[in-house]
Amino acid sequence: MWSQIVEEWPRFATYYNFLFIAKAAGTTLALSALGCVFGSLIGLGLAVCRVTTSRWLAPVRVVALLLTEVFRRVPFLVTLMLCFFAFQATGYDIPLFVVAAVSVTLIAGAFLGEIIRGGFKSVHVNQWEAAAAMNFSLIDTIRLVVLPQAWRIVLPPAFGFFVMFIKDTALASQIGVIELTYVGKVLNNKGFSAALSFGVILLVYFLISYPLSRLGAHLEARLASSRHRRA
Amino acid sequence: MSYTLQYGQIWPFLPRLLEGAVVSLQIAVLAFCGGLFIGTACAAIRTFGPRWLARVAGLYVVFFTNTPQLVQIYFLYFALPDMGILLSSFAAVVIGMTLNAGAYLTEIQRAGFESRRASEMEAAEVMGFTRLQQIRYVILPHVARVLFPPLSNQFIIVTLGTSMAAVFGVEELTGEAFNINSQTFRSIEVFTVTAGIYVVLTLAASVALAFMGRALFRARTELI
Numbered sequence: 001m002w003s004q005i006v007e008e009w010p011r012f013a014t015y016y017n018f019l020f021i022a023k024a025a026g027t028t029l030a031l032s033a034l035g036c037v038f039g040s041l042i043g044l045g046l047a048v049c050r051v052t053t054s055r056w057l058a059p060v061r062v063v064a065l066l067l068t069e070v071f072r073r074v075p076f077l078v079t080l081m082l083c084f085f086a087f088q089a090t091g092y093d094i095p096l097f098v099v100a101a102v103s104v105t106l107i108a109g110a111f112l113g114e115i116i117r118g119g120f121k122s123v124h125v126n127q128w129e130a131a132a133a134m135n136f137s138l139i140d141t142i143r144l145v146v147l148p149q150a151w152r153i154v155l156p157p158a159f160g161f162f163v164m165f166i167k168d169t170a171l172a173s174q175i176g177v178i179e180l181t182y183v184g185k186v187l188n189n190k191g192f193s194a195a196l197s198f199g200v201i202l203l204v205y206f207l208i209s210y211p212l213s214r215l216g217a218h219l220e221a222r223l224a225s226s227r228h229r230r231a
Numbered sequence: 232m233s234y235t236l237q238y239g240q241i242w243p244f245l246p247r248l249l250e251g252a253v254v255s256l257q258i259a260v261l262a263f264c265g266g267l268f269i270g271t272a273c274a275a276i277r278t279f280g281p282r283w284l285a286r287v288a289g290l291y292v293v294f295f296t297n298t299p300q301l302v303q304i305y306f307l308y309f310a311l312p313d314m315g316i317l318l319s320s321f322a323a324v325v326i327g328m329t330l331n332a333g334a335y336l337t338e339i340q341r342a343g344f345e346s347r348r349a350s351e352m353e354a355a356e357v358m359g360f361t362r363l364q365q366i367r368y369v370i371l372p373h374v375a376r377v378l379f380p381p382l383s384n385q386f387i388i389v390t391l392g393t394s395m396a397a398v399f400g401v402e403e404l405t406g407e408a409f410n411i412n413s414q415t416f417r418s419i420e421v422f423t424v425t426a427g428i429y430v431v432l433t434l435a436a437s438v439a440l441a442f443m444g445r446a447l448f449r450a451r452t453e454l455i
């Protein structure tokens with residue numbers, strides 16, 4: 001295997017191959033970034049919906065619960081296919097990147113909704129009651145009382161999920177989005193050995209993911225310890 | 232939108248989807264059990280083993296948790312034949328998923344091992360337990376209770392991960408969905424039914440695991 005890689009390397013290490021890989025890495029990063037941003041917004045919305053108490057909003061709570069539970073229990077590949085065919089059925093010509101971004105966002109929203117809800121639950125019930133006693137609206141309670149305390153709990157696992165999305169976007173290659181995994185397949189089809197083409201792709205993923213997961217671990221240690229200090 | 236949903240064409244294929252679900256569960260159980268074995272060994276090595284071996288286990292974990300499972304399986308499936316090792320797609324998927332699950336389970340198990348109390352270990356030492364006996368009789372029963380909820384969570388993640396096998400042509404649940412889709416072209420119907428089966432499957436697994444955890448280890452697992 002090694003001799004083969006050494007033999008192929010000069011042919012592989014061309015400017016255009018590297019440019020191809022770099023562009024694909026950009027697509028992978030853009031997909032995960034979109035998933036993070038919109039997923040966080042959806043997740044926050046779902047979490048807020050689920051902590052409402054009004055009887056009239058019961059249907060909203062049920063819908064939010066169903067959305068989180070369903071998208072957490074359907075594999076990414078199946079969600080991706082559903083989005084792909086649903087967009088196709090609308091008859092519009094929607095770019096594959098958008099299809100992939102929408103499916104990443106749906107999954108991200110469901111998972112982050114659970115994480116944020118966990119953060120909400122970690123804020124002591126007295127705080128919620130005090131805010132209610134001060135006649136804060138639900139949005140004000142969350143904005144001024146709960147989120148300033150919950151973000152320390154929410155951030156470390158949320159960061160862990162952001163790093164996970166980078167790897168989950170690999171499946172977007174299945175609908176033809178030209179991201180890292182797709183490039184691995186293309187390079188393999190161009191005649192480079194699988195060990196070389198997929199090995200390089202694995203390495204690129206690692207170079208993106210490893211620094212971020214280290215940052216996540218650092219964040220966790222820092223936020224968790226400061227929480228203990230205060231307690 | 233001119234698409235009309237026609238579920239009638241899908242129902243005859245339901246038995247095939249359910250057969251696929253059985254294959255999915257087989258892959259999940261194989262990968263999870265293998266991963267649990269690797270994870271326990273690596274976590275023990277990382278906590279108690281010699282430093283160089285702990286470092287090797289650490290490298291394994293870092294590498295597998297920072298690269299996508301899909302590409303790992305691509306690598307196994309396409310690169311190993313070049314070295315003279317031919318794997319069936321089922322074997323490649325199971326091996327890839329086992330190695331991947333092993334890395335995540337190492338991290339989960341290590342947290343469990345580190346949650347053991349110093350006094351318990353000292354008591355075991357006073358009783359003259361060897362290292363292996365300490366792990367077997369003191370640490371494992373204690374950490375099982377702590378670890379059960381995250382482990383059952385990981386089992387669900389592994390079950391969802393099995394859908395990747397479809398990419399390699401294994402006829403598990405998603406693979407069957409692809410097949411039926413290419414026979415009927417009722418794409419949205421096929422994949423909504425498939426998604427529904429996954430929801431039922433993982434929900435059933437979650438509930439079963441939660442009850443098992445409560446009965447065996449008094450582990451507290453939230454049902455939803």
